[in-house]
Amino acid sequence: MSPLRRTPLAWLNLTHDRRRLATSLGGVAFAVLLMFMFNGFKNALYDSQVQLLQLLNADIIITNTQKYNMFVPEAFARRRLYQARAFAGITAAYPLYINNANWKNPETKATRPVRVLAFNPQDPVLLLPDIQAQLDKLREPNTVLIDLKSRPELGSITPGVVTELGERQVRVAGNYSLGTDFASGNGNLVMSDQNYLRFFSNLDPELESRNLGMVDIGLVEVEEGADPDRLARTLSQRLPKDVKVLTKDAFVQQELSYWQDNTNIGFVFTLLTGMAFIVGIILVYQILYTDVADHWAEYATLKAMGYKNIFLLGVVLQEAVILSVLGFIPGFCISVLLYNATANATGLLMQMTVSRALSTLLATFIMCLFSGAIAVRKVQATDPAEVFG
Amino acid sequence: MMDANPTPHNNHAAANSNAGVAIAQSTPAVETHGLNYYFGQGDLRKQVLFDLNLTFPRGQIAIITGPSGSGKTTFLSLIGALRTIHDGSLKVMGRELVGMNNAQLVEVRRGIGFIFQAHNLFESLTAVQNVEMAVELLGGFGSKRAQAIAMLEQLGLGHRVTYKPNSLSGGQKQRVAIARALVNQPQLILADEPTAALDKESGRDVVTLMQTLAKEQSCTILMVTHDNRILDVADRIINLVDGRLESDTSMRDFVTAHDPKTLDPRMFML
Numbered sequence: 331m332s333p334l335r336r337t338p339l340a341w342l343n344l345t346h347d348r349r350r351l352a353t354s355l356g357g358v359a360f361a362v363l364l365m366f367m368f369n370g371f372k373n374a375l376y377d378s379q380v381q382l383l384q385l386l387n388a389d390i391i392i393t394n395t396q397k398y399n400m401f402v403p404e405a406f407a408r409r410r411l412y413q414a415r416a417f418a419g420i421t422a423a424y425p426l427y428i429n430n431a432n433w434k435n436p437e438t439k440a441t442r443p444v445r446v447l448a449f450n451p452q453d454p455v456l457l458l459p460d461i462q463a464q465l466d467k468l469r470e471p472n473t474v475l476i477d478l479k480s481r482p483e484l485g486s487i488t489p490g491v492v493t494e495l496g497e498r499q500v501r502v503a504g505n506y507s508l509g510t511d512f513a514s515g516n517g518n519l520v521m522s523d524q525n526y527l528r529f530f531s532n533l534d535p536e537l538e539s540r541n542l543g544m545v546d547i548g549l550v551e552v553e554e555g556a557d558p559d560r561l562a563r564t565l566s567q568r569l570p571k572d573v574k575v576l577t578k579d580a581f582v583q584q585e586l587s588y589w590q591d592n593t594n595i596g597f598v599f600t601l602l603t604g605m606a607f608i609v610g611i612i613l614v615y616q617i618l619y620t621d622v623a624d625h626w627a628e629y630a631t632l633k634a635m636g637y638k639n640i641f642l643l644g645v646v647l648q649e650a651v652i653l654s655v656l657g658f659i660p661g662f663c664i665s666v667l668l669y670n671a672t673a674n675a676t677g678l679l680m681q682m683t684v685s686r687a688l689s690t691l692l693a694t695f696i697m698c699l700f701s702g703a704i705a706v707r708k709v710q711a712t713d714p715a716e717v718f719g
Numbered sequence: 720m721m722d723a724n725p726t727p728h729n730n731h732a733a734a735n736s737n738a739g740v741a742i743a744q745s746t747p748a749v750e751t752h753g754l755n756y757y758f759g760q761g762d763l764r765k766q767v768l769f770d771l772n773l774t775f776p777r778g779q780i781a782i783i784t785g786p787s788g789s790g791k792t793t794f795l796s797l798i799g800a801l802r803t804i805h806d807g808s809l810k811v812m813g814r815e816l817v818g819m820n821n822a823q824l825v826e827v828r829r830g831i832g833f834i835f836q837a838h839n840l841f842e843s844l845t846a847v848q849n850v851e852m853a854v855e856l857l858g859g860f861g862s863k864r865a866q867a868i869a870m871l872e873q874l875g876l877g878h879r880v881t882y883k884p885n886s887l888s889g890g891q892k893q894r895v896a897i898a899r900a901l902v903n904q905p906q907l908i909l910a911d912e913p914t915a916a917l918d919k920e921s922g923r924d925v926v927t928l929m930q931t932l933a934k935e936q937s938c939t940i941l942m943v944t945h946d947n948r949i950l951d952v953a954d955r956i957i958n959l960v961d962g963r964l965e966s967d968t969s970m971r972d973f974v975t976a977h978d979p980k981t982l983d984p985r986m987f988m989l
């Protein structure tokens with residue numbers, strides 16, 4: 331079979347020396363890996379902040395006007411939920427109670443702050459299957475469900491363990507899986523509203539006692555086909571100004587924006603990702619430059635034979651594209667493994683989504699083309715007259 | 720520009736430059752008039768070629784010799800359209816190179832076969848692929864393999880077509896490079912010390928092969944060499960010293976050079 335196409339010079343030059351190819355791909359893969367990891371950490375920190383909020387079974391969220399992020403403990407009066415229910419298009423409104431408490435590690439007896447999420451087991455507040463399956467256990471007195479992804483500092487959290495929560499005896503009735511965030515302390519505990527009363531209604535005078543009349547987050551459900559945006563606006567206008575009404579998406583976005591605007595997480599990790607990108611450019615440039623430098627006489631000979639600059643530029647850019655694609659694949663695979671390992675080790679929410687993978691692929695592409703564009707100048711400068719003599 | 724002067728030395732070339740194909744056969748392969756060349760700019764400007772007036776008819780094999788630094792390579796690179804020229808006149812296959820832009824120079828190069836001291840083959844390509852790179856330059860994607868193999872066979876490398884350069888001997892590599900230079904059947908071949916990297920035997924073989932193929936394709940060869948052992952293949956020997964033409968020895972009248980008997984007086988001359 332006689333080949334009808336051009337000799338694939340870029341491909342052959344790159345793959346000719348297997349060991350060098352492996353080193354080159356390792357370099358690209360490493361840059362890809364760094365970008366994925368830094369981006370992954372950044373996204374994980376953001377994603378973790380809103381994972382609980384995203385699980386809330388609501389179309390519209392009502393909070394105290396002053397609660398601009400999950401750290402703010404201000405609650406609002408439960409009757410606002412009753413008022414909301416009266417609006418046309420609203421089918422239900424459930425309260426979620428949140429309070430911080432100290433958990434005593436059953437083994438070391440050291441106390442650690444945790445976050446308690448409480449609701450009426452009859453209300454569809456958190457639809458995690460593990461929680462829904464254990465609602466009966468929540469109804470027993472002094473029981474909690476504990477997140478398996480809590481910090482290990484909490485000690486043993488297997489069902490049946492008995493220890494203290496806020497200086498009152500508590501029994502672990504079951505587990506579920508969620509993950510921690512900045513406001514959740516060492517982990518999230520789920521209990522019934524009745525147990526919430528048992529634990530937090532009679533606290534020491536210096537601690538603020540809680541009751542079911544003051545709600546931290548109100549979950550509002552709208553009729554099928556109703557427009558949550560419009561209803562949220564209506565509620566916002568018509569309810570007293572001590573509460574803030576947002577669609578769930580807007581509520582999640584408010585929390586995200588808080589972390590994006592008020593912390594350096596984004597800046598730090600964007601900087602790190604940018605540095606990985608630049609390291610990648612330098613690495614790939616080195617690879618391409620070495621190829622051009624090592625084959626200088628051959629490229630110059632091609633020019634003397636009558637090949638135009640544009641052909642040689644094409645060869646270098648093809649090498650760049652091949653490197654980016656071939657280097658991305660191992661970089662991506664190792665990143666997926668490391669995402670899982672990191673998630674298991676730290677409880678961070680490391681999510682590899684299609685759009686994140688594609689945007690890193692695009693970044694890799696740009697990285698390699700950029701290096702190619704710099705290395706190409708070396709080829710352009712190659713003087714075919716110099717091969718003589 | 721000072722081109723378009725009729726050639727005093729050459730009756731054939733006196734025909735006007737826009738002659739058709741038939742007449743073009745009689746235009747010299749290379750023709751220079753008052754060719755000067757300078758390296759550098761301003762105070763550093765240094766002239767390396769001085770007022771060269773030379774005509775190389777088609778089919779001639781000319782050897783250019785001279786001491787190191789005398790400008791042989793520079794002269795060859797000018798004829799090869801590898802440098803822009805500003806002074807004098809240099810016609811290759813009837814086309815004036817002085818004043819050409821880069822794209823036009825590239826076009827001229829495609830009709831020339833280059834052979835360098837180093838073979839300059841891509842290590843990543845097989846012998847036949849290296850030769851195909853030249854065929855692709857002029858299109859021939861369908862026939863490139865056949866053309867390249869035929870050329871390699873003529874050079875005695877039919878059994879080595881799929882070898883990569885690092886499994887070939889020095890002489891074999893240079894023969895692949897020659898196949899690459901000849902495969903498009905150029906009318907002009909420029910070779911700068913093609914045997915310098917080879918031992919005596921293979922150097923001799925390579926030059927003889929070049930000579931045979933050149934005669935078959937009736938192309939012109941300009942070859943720079945220091946190698947006295949191969950001077951006998953030449954029809955003419957040109958000696959450059961300090962960028963000036965020192966001597967221009969014609970072995971015999973070019974028309975009778977194909978006569979095998981002419982070999983003896985040449986050997987005698989050396």
Ligand SMILES: Nc1ncnc2c1ncn2[C@@H]1O[C@H](COP(=O)(O)OP(=O)(O)OP(=O)(O)O)[C@@H](O)[C@H]1O
Pocket residue numbers: 719758759767785786787788789790791792793794
């Ligand atoms: N790129 C350059 N820039 C400046 N000067 C140059 C350049 N190339 C060659 N020269 C000078 O031009 C002169 C002629 O050089 P050239 O290479 O043509 O000599 P040569 O006859 O081929 O010598 P050799 O036998 O050593 O190959 C020399 O003095 C050299 O130093």
Ligand SMILES: [Mg+2]
Pocket residue numbers: 718719791792793911
């Ligand atoms: Mg030289």
